[in-house]
Amino acid sequence: MIEKKTFSSRLVYGLILAVITVSALSCLLPLLYTLAVSLSSKSAVAAGKVAFVPVGFTFKYYQEIMKDAQFLNSFLISVKRVVLSTAISLTVLIMAAYPLAKSARQFPARNIILWLCIFCMMFSGGLIPWYMTMKRYGLINNIFGLAVSGGLPVFNLILFVNFFQSISKELEEAAIVDGAGPWRILVSIIVPVSKPIIATVALFTIVAQWNEFFHGYILSTNLSHYPLQSYIKQMVVQIDYSTVTEDQLKHLDNLSNTALNSAKIFISMIPVLLIYPFLQKYFVSGIMLGSVKE
Amino acid sequence: MRKLSCLTAGNKKHYWLMVLPALFWMFCINIAPIGGVIMAFEDFNPGLGLFKSPWIGLENFKYMFQLKDVRQILGNTFLIAFCKIIGNLIVPVVFALLLNEVKNMVFKRTTQTIVYLPHFLSWVALGGMLMEIFGYYGPINMLLSGLGFDRMLFFQEGGLFRGLIIGSDIWKGFGFNAIVYLAALTGISQDLYEAAAIDGAGKWQRMLHITLPGIKGTIILMTVLGLGNILNAGFDQIYNLYNPAVYSAADIIDTWVYRAGLVDMQFSLASAVGLLKSVVGFTTISVSYLIAYKFAGYRIF
Numbered sequence: 001m002i003e004k005k006t007f008s009s010r011l012v013y014g015l016i017l018a019v020i021t022v023s024a025l026s027c028l029l030p031l032l033y034t035l036a037v038s039l040s041s042k043s044a045v046a047a048g049k050v051a052f053v054p055v056g057f058t059f060k061y062y063q064e065i066m067k068d069a070q071f072l073n074s075f076l077i078s079v080k081r082v083v084l085s086t087a088i089s090l091t092v093l094i095m096a097a098y099p100l101a102k103s104a105r106q107f108p109a110r111n112i113i114l115w116l117c118i119f120c121m122m123f124s125g126g127l128i129p130w131y132m133t134m135k136r137y138g139l140i141n142n143i144f145g146l147a148v149s150g151g152l153p154v155f156n157l158i159l160f161v162n163f164f165q166s167i168s169k170e171l172e173e174a175a176i177v178d179g180a181g182p183w184r185i186l187v188s189i190i191v192p193v194s195k196p197i198i199a200t201v202a203l204f205t206i207v208a209q210w211n212e213f214f215h216g217y218i219l220s221t222n223l224s225h226y227p228l229q230s231y232i233k234q235m236v237v238q239i240d241y242s243t244v245t246e247d248q249l250k251h252l253d254n255l256s257n258t259a260l261n262s263a264k265i266f267i268s269m270i271p272v273l274l275i276y277p278f279l280q281k282y283f284v285s286g287i288m289l290g291s292v293k294e
Numbered sequence: 295m296r297k298l299s300c301l302t303a304g305n306k307k308h309y310w311l312m313v314l315p316a317l318f319w320m321f322c323i324n325i326a327p328i329g330g331v332i333m334a335f336e337d338f339n340p341g342l343g344l345f346k347s348p349w350i351g352l353e354n355f356k357y358m359f360q361l362k363d364v365r366q367i368l369g370n371t372f373l374i375a376f377c378k379i380i381g382n383l384i385v386p387v388v389f390a391l392l393l394n395e396v397k398n399m400v401f402k403r404t405t406q407t408i409v410y411l412p413h414f415l416s417w418v419a420l421g422g423m424l425m426e427i428f429g430y431y432g433p434i435n436m437l438l439s440g441l442g443f444d445r446m447l448f449f450q451e452g453g454l455f456r457g458l459i460i461g462s463d464i465w466k467g468f469g470f471n472a473i474v475y476l477a478a479l480t481g482i483s484q485d486l487y488e489a490a491a492i493d494g495a496g497k498w499q500r501m502l503h504i505t506l507p508g509i510k511g512t513i514i515l516m517t518v519l520g521l522g523n524i525l526n527a528g529f530d531q532i533y534n535l536y537n538p539a540v541y542s543a544a545d546i547i548d549t550w551v552y553r554a555g556l557v558d559m560q561f562s563l564a565s566a567v568g569l570l571k572s573v574v575g576f577t578t579i580s581v582s583y584l585i586a587y588k589f590a591g592y593r594i595f
Contacts, residue, residue, distance in 0.1 A: 126568025129330025
């Protein structure tokens, strides 16, 4: 395309680049700030000297966290929860999605089951009845309870169903003629060609389970059962601003250890940051499969 | 084909076996609690249980509407959710349009990598970060006071706090929400732009007459689906950021139900408010999906 490079068009392009750069920086700088604070000395943080580079560089807070048995315990609970829930949901969802991707002629119950799933995605009994039910099941202070507390991940089920429907039917028919049953087809034909969608759902599940804090908090009766995010949540000091004076506010600010909190917050994000490159490879296609269809 | 259907004739019982675990999970965690909503029509007493607690009909619902709290949380929920829906629509569209103009692929890729990231971070971590950054001694207020302005009390003044809630929600998702528009933009044929350029259409005119009509369908679809969430003002975010000083401005249905039910143990009242939210929310989401299906051919499966 032939484009006249006038001054005004170059100015507009420059402005566009500037706006994009600023919005990208707005996403990056808060993380850099938190990291810088977590690596700075307490006096530098209190004096407000830290911007995006550590001042009075120290690993002290990270060393302190490594000695914090509760933090490590919560970290471990979160890891277990992620592994357990990812294993359960992938197994259950792949198994269920295969028959649900069949036509209504091959599996007549398909439509009603799918509509029931959609109903469950959009309607719930609310927090209180759900909590009472979980309590009755004995899923309090229970790692298995944390893994299944969110209910059937219907959105991910739909992603699988839509993907399985797009797999070429000839592949399956050839296997049927060779005498393979439905379980054999699922394991040896469907799963191997579905790696992108399995990766997408696995990554979505890992991130969602790692980040979940509320169930971890209300389904645990004491600190020793908290997953990491719930632990971080209760650690960030809750100040009731309606009753404090300005002097008290300054005092509280000195008490709460900003640098230590920043270090904990940063460590809690590391697993997501580590899998983010893999995540990015898959989630774009994952969302497109889920939201916009031909 | 006839032979094929003979070979698969006995498959139905295997299909049922395959969906059974999912049905079991859904029944236990999603469906069974729905029975618990009868709590909303009782004066629920945990000692007596669901079936022996006294039945009081619609008393909880009548009481609910007399509470100043409840009128306030309904207002806050609508206001915050509405502002978020509008912001989460406009900002990602504008961002996608701007990013679409960028020709340097390395710059484009890098930007995308960075702006998608906040979507995947938890509100616990982001909430902790926001409290530091916008706190009394945070960098924002240091900058303001350094420039000679008054410090802004983001976590004490209702209006400021609401602004922070809406702004940070849009900030967290704008990159991620732009993905669908970026995909729609790549679907617009380059031929159209070239033809328009030959006809003498400027950049601005091409934007108005080619680009915007090209993504109009996606914009309308996302609006309709977004409006279904008018009762979801964002529990995770508000719960991680608020404090009693800003309840009047930012307490929403979900946070109130949590406090009334699981902190103050008013099980029946909290269930009633929760049930009302579930029913109205179900209606708005269903209607939005229906509209999306009728006018945009949107299908869930």
